[in-house]
Every structure is written in structure tokens, then in C-alpha cells.
Amino acid sequence: MAHHGITLFDIPSTTPQPWAPNIWKIRFILNYKRLPYRTTWVEFADVENTLRSIGAPPSSVRADGRPVYSLPVIVDPRGAQGQPVVLSRADVIAEYLESTYPARAIFPEGSRALQSLFVHHVHEVLAKPLLPILVPLSHQRLPERSQAHYPAGGAPPLGGAEREQAWRAAKDQFAFLAALMDKNIGDPTCDGIVAMGRSVTYADFALCSVLIWIEQVSPRDGWARVRSWNDGRWDRLRAKCREYMDVY
Template sequence: MSSTITLYDVPSTTPQPWAPNIWRIRFILNYKRLPYRTKWVEFADVEATLLAIGAQPSSRRADGRALYTLPVIIDPRGARGQPATVLSGVDAIAEYLELTYPARPIFPEGARAVQSLFVHYVHEVLAKPLLPILVPLSHQRLPERSQAHFHAGGGAAGGAGAHTALGSAEREQAWRAAKDQFDFLHAIMSKNVGDPACDGVVVMGRNVTYADFALCSVLIWIEQVSPRDGWARVRMWNDGRWDRLRNKCREYMDVY
């Protein structure tokens, strides 16, 4: 039996994949040096594909219908004697990979709770002001068939309205709101400056952790869908901190 993990991702016209939740898992696989391959699935095919492999829905819609989203992995090596493991949901996959493959841990000893809180902040607070900017740009970089799927009302966001680009004034307002969050995070992370155990770049100590991967996944999203406007701004914010973090994670950014 092959020992290669399958990671499901969405195709795009960008030089690299952009979906931040899927990048979190790709970072972990690369960091732990686990063999994997990416299976590309257009948005219109996600639900049927995941049903076919026995993946669980990630959540429920308001009307109670199951919602199938990525990331999803298949680990043919299985767990606890099972022939194979199919997992949905970024946090569940991260926990599974850490438990099943403990070498090169992504959670520093004794810091799982703090790491989880940091990742929650990145996902639920830091990224929120970016959504009205980056979601329409991400939509524009999908293959035509996936774009049509969303215009017809498919996908988690549903409908064409969510994918309408902002006007210039609204866009600038959104970037200012995003910068406020990055400024706050910079102030928190700067508390490590002067600590001889810290390098001043990563969230904890000198080694990358799950928190860094969650944050860098957002940076990659910005870079891939808005390289000349968004990433040109963000990489210069806070004395170049975010560009340094991205470079720190660079060696774990391969796509297989």
C-alpha cells in the first residue's frame, strides 16, 4: 500500500495555491517531511468528491444541509489499525497529524492551548477585514467553471454578490482595518524582542510552530491573489516583520 497522503486542494490561476486553511495543512506535511500529493478538485466537484471518499461534512448550512469544504486528507496508513483515515477540517487534520506523526512537533511542549488561541485569533479576527478584499480577488483566479459555480449560487459563500470587488474607497478602508489588526499583532509579538530564547520573527522561540503556519498561510493568500497591491503593502508593514516571517517559512512552501 502506498504511504503517500492525499491532500485535496482547489486549482487556481495563481503561481501557487492560495487557500489559507489548506496551506496550514501543507505547511505541516512539509515540515514533518511526510510524503503527500495534492489532488486538485474544482469547487463544483468538491461535495461529490468528498462524498465519494467518505469524508465528513465540515459544518451545516442554515437550512440544515451538510456543507462539504476543504481541506481534506486521506492517510492510507490509517490510525489505530484502520485501513485508511479520511479527515475533514483544518484543526482536526492538524491534531491528527501531530498525534499520528509526533516527530518534528508543531506544538511546543506545554503550549498547545496558547497556540490554539493564537490560531483562533488569526482566523477569526486578523483575517476578517481581509475577506471583502481577498474573496473577490480569489474568485477571479478560479477556473471559469468554478467561477460559474459560485455565480450560480454554489459554494460556501454562495451567490455572486460576495465576489464583487470593492470600490477604491471601500478597499482602502478595508486595508486600514486590516493594518490595525496587523499592528496589534506586531505589538504582541514584539514582546519577545530582547528575550535571548527568541529570534524576534516567529511566534515562540526560534522554531516555527503551528501558529506561524496559520499566520503565514494568510500572508500567502495575500501574496498570491493581490501581489502588487496587497502584498506590496503588507510586506512593508511593521518594519518588514511579515516579510521576514514568510521567508522563515519559505522552506516549507513546496507543493507536491
């Protein structure tokens, strides 16, 4: 794919594919909408300086008033009045890409509120029990310089009993979501896999981003478990999203 387009910033890793779920949400959208883009790899140690240098807005502000710079960030050179658009935060970027490039919609008409709630649930509830398992494993997959810059992620991985307890909590959350999504089954327009019935949408990309995270940092333990849960529905969802998983 020739590059005449958007730059997506991501973190280098030793995993076969990138793992950061918030960044995957945006990569999915770019691939789904067939927008030309390329990935620029930035080590953790360089994120703040890099983002400041391109004029990216901070993703949040600390209690002491200091700005926080984090990924994902995109630069779209085709902005209004010929000025590049630089955006941070996955939700802001998703809204921008949908409104600027409406072809192949990720928010079917009238679905933004419910999809936003679904994505919030995936991020804030479903993924919570996974954090103590996956954050240390993710840290181990960073280049050495990034590991040194990001010591908070270097907590020791959970031990046997604690890990099993965390996986049980995660399994309960996935089962809850599966029960909700199963309410679509029986509707002749639904395939029983995706959140909105038949076509993939932002909700599926948010959920699949978590699946990729598990698969990349815990392939033999985590993904081996999750892909078998709920009669293999998460493996089927990942397969449904596979064609939008290229990394440019």
C-alpha cells in the same frame, strides 16, 4: 518525493501557487514534518461529490441540517487496522498529524491552548477585514467552471475609498499582532520573528497561510503593502517559512 503517503485535496487556480489559507495550514505541516504526500486538485463544482465518494466527514452543518463539505481534506492510507483515515477541517487534521506523526512537533509541549487561541485570532479577527478585498480577487483566479459554481464569491472588488478603508483596518490588525509578538523581543532565546520564540509552529503556519493568500491573489497591491508593514516583519516571517512551501 515518491508518493507512498497522504493525499491532500486542494482547489485549482490560475495563481502561481495555491492560495487557500486553510489548506496551506495543512500543507505547511506536511512539509515541515517531511511526510510524503501529493495534492489532488478538485474544482469547487466537484468538491461535495468527491468528498462524499471518499467518505470524508462534512466540515459543518447548515441551520437546515444539510451537511457542508469543504476543504482541506486529507486521506492517510496508514490508518489503524489498515483502514485509511479520511479527515476534514484544518484544526482536526492538524491535531491528527501531530499525534500520529509526533516528530518535528508543531505544538511544543504545553502550547496547544495558547496556539489554538492565536490561530483562532488570525482566522476570525486578523483576516476579517481582508475578506471583502481578497474573496473577489480569489474568485477571479478560479477556473471558469468553479467561478460559475461559486457565484457568491464573485462580488465586485471594492472601490478605491472602500478598499483603502479595508486595508487600513487590516493594517491595524497586523499592528496589534506585531505588538503582541514583539513582547518576545529581548528574550535571548527568541528570534523576534516567530510566535513561539525561535522555532516555527502551527501559529506561524496559520499566519503565513494568510500572507500567501494575500501574495497570490493581490501581489502588486496587497502584498506590496503588507510586506512593508511593521518594519518588514511579515516578509521575514514568510522567508522563515519558505522552506516549507513546496507543493507536491
